[in-house]
Amino acid sequence: MTDEQPDTAALDGSTGTAELEDTENPWLRLHPDVLKVSAIFILGAMIAAGVPTAIGIASGTSWPIALAWVVPGAALVIGAVVLSEVIRLRTTRYRVTGLRVEMTSGIWFKRRRSLARERIRSVDLAANPIERIFGLTKVKVGTGETGGGTDSTTEQTLTLDSVHKTEADRLRAELLRRNAVGAGTEVGPDGGQRLATWEPGWLKYAPLSFLTPMLAGVVIGAVFQVADWFGRGGLPVEIVGDMIEEYGAWTALVVGLVAFLIIGAAGSLLLQGEAWWNHRLDREPGGTLRVQRGLMTLRSLSLEEKRIRGIELVEPLGVRAAGAGRLDVVAIGLKTDQEGSDLSTLVPAAPLDTTRAAAEAVIGPIATDLAPHPKTALTRRLRWAAIAVVVLVAAAVTCHLLWSLPALLSAAIILAAGGSSVFAVWTAFDAYKSLGHARTRRHLVSRRGSTRRATVHLDRSGIIGWRITQSVFQKRMGLMTLDATTAAGKGHYAVIDADEHEILDFADDAVPDLLRPFLIREGD
Numbered sequence: 001m002t003d004e005q006p007d008t009a010a011l012d013g014s015t016g017t018a019e020l021e022d023t024e025n026p027w028l029r030l031h032p033d034v035l036k037v038s039a040i041f042i043l044g045a046m047i048a049a050g051v052p053t054a055i056g057i058a059s060g061t062s063w064p065i066a067l068a069w070v071v072p073g074a075a076l077v078i079g080a081v082v083l084s085e086v087i088r089l090r091t092t093r094y095r096v097t098g099l100r101v102e103m104t105s106g107i108w109f110k111r112r113r114s115l116a117r118e119r120i121r122s123v124d125l126a127a128n129p130i131e132r133i134f135g136l137t138k139v140k141v142g143t144g145e146t147g148g149g150t151d152s153t154t155e156q157t158l159t160l161d162s163v164h165k166t167e168a169d170r171l172r173a174e175l176l177r178r179n180a181v182g183a184g185t186e187v188g189p190d191g192g193q194r195l196a197t198w199e200p201g202w203l204k205y206a207p208l209s210f211l212t213p214m215l216a217g218v219v220i221g222a223v224f225q226v227a228d229w230f231g232r233g234g235l236p237v238e239i240v241g242d243m244i245e246e247y248g249a250w251t252a253l254v255v256g257l258v259a260f261l262i263i264g265a266a267g268s269l270l271l272q273g274e275a276w277w278n279h280r281l282d283r284e285p286g287g288t289l290r291v292q293r294g295l296m297t298l299r300s301l302s303l304e305e306k307r308i309r310g311i312e313l314v315e316p317l318g319v320r321a322a323g324a325g326r327l328d329v330v331a332i333g334l335k336t337d338q339e340g341s342d343l344s345t346l347v348p349a350a351p352l353d354t355t356r357a358a359a360e361a362v363i364g365p366i367a368t369d370l371a372p373h374p375k376t377a378l379t380r381r382l383r384w385a386a387i388a389v390v391v392l393v394a395a396a397v398t399c400h401l402l403w404s405l406p407a408l409l410s411a412a413i414i415l416a417a418g419g420s421s422v423f424a425v426w427t428a429f430d431a432y433k434s435l436g437h438a439r440t441r442r443h444l445v446s447r448r449g450s451t452r453r454a455t456v457h458l459d460r461s462g463i464i465g466w467r468i469t470q471s472v473f474q475k476r477m478g479l480m481t482l483d484a485t486t487a488a489g490k491g492h493y494a495v496i497d498a499d500e501h502e503i504l505d506f507a508d509d510a511v512p513d514l515l516r517p518f519l520i521r522e523g524d
Helices: 015-024 034-060 063-091 129-133 165-182 200-208 211-229 235-247 249-276 317-321 352-363 375-402 407-434 472-477 502-510
Strands: 093-096 100-105 111-116 122-127 136-146 155-164 193-197 280-284 288-293 298-304 308-316 324-331 345-351 436-439 443-448 452-459 463-469 479-486 492-499
Touching: 034 063, 034 129, 034 155, 034 211, 063 100, 093 165, 100 155, 111 136, 111 155, 122 165, 129 136, 136 165, 155 165, 165 298, 193 345, 193 352, 200 211, 200 249, 200 317, 200 345, 211 235, 211 249, 235 249, 249 345, 249 407, 288 345, 308 317, 308 352, 317 324, 317 452, 324 352, 345 352, 352 452, 375 407, 375 472, 375 479, 375 492, 407 443, 436 502, 443 492, 463 502, 472 479, 479 502, 492 502
Parallel strands: none
Antiparallel strands: 093 100, 100 111, 122 136, 122 298, 136 155, 193 280, 280 288, 288 298, 308 324, 308 452, 324 345, 436 443, 443 452, 463 479, 479 492
């Protein structure tokens, strides 16, 4: 748990113990080069924000007036940020004792954060390009638990921003080694086992993700924003209008779609390359997995294997069509961090042979032959697809009845409605084909999804409960959904639309005696 309290060692007169602890485990400071990093970042931010602001003011007045407003304002902001960083640097201390990791900060109100070492689940290291220049690294120690009271949704972590990279490596090794020894795990010599290594060829899967159109949309929005800064918000629309007049509507549409895809593909390539360049997955001595990755911003995550409760093989539609998939870990205390980075990914989009080999190296043999689900599950999906088709066709017809549309827009609506209808029906068949479940010696296996097919191998010993649901429509079709509850990952993993009689026996066999007291069998 995390304790936030004033340091009362000097208030109750019990200074002897505190001084002894300080002697054995001295309080340490953050690295002073943090000030340089913060100054460079705020200077860059002020330039990025100040230039368009100055241009906007100057367009309505004059450059001297614009500079008279912008320069002093930027100087005040830079000074305030640097001053706050000086205060943070002078008041922040941390130390590692035999039982806890502690950090204190604050001037008027002392704030102490403390994590019990036995509860530490992961140690995450990160260094952006500026920090790398100065040899600094941010250390985030996490327990995976959440705070109580009004802060019940906040994950309990302790972040050191920042220390020297050698100190960061020392902290990571000390915390994880101590945990391994405390758990009775024998620590071997330096070195480890390489489970997966990133290859540049894996970048070809990046444009096949759903991130591609999203990034293209972001770039187009940025173009409109920049044009608006210079007082020409309608310029992109004017350019498109000129293209339509000169080359025709269909040519402009094709060129626009191609440009849209190229922009999105380039963005996804850059993003994937920056995030996963030089990726390595290693098993280290002492029972830990370590993921290292990053081109500009280096990331390193260490995870105790005793916290792992399974793996999830994720295959988005485009990536799956290319015969690839992503490997995520199902572990206790591993969540998405505050920056939005998903810490659970062990291997990015890579050939299935690679991801499956890494999965077997982490949890042992994985199942490939899964039991199919009843045909009524296909019927259920086809009904949903039929509803989608009716809605799409009705929307297209309504648009043509209410408005007099240009030929190009009318054709685009018809093509969109027709293509989406075909895709909905195809997805129904593909989603049914993806359904499956199995039970191995160690794991419960479940597969589902079409646009995002996911196959989870969940450690049976980590299942702490079952949640059984059956809607009115499922009951009429003899179907049932079984959720396995666990303390790891998302908290529950489902076997959806399975046979209502077979799935109960499946759950009873997977975790004996957990569901059996609630079952009523024929003849009892």
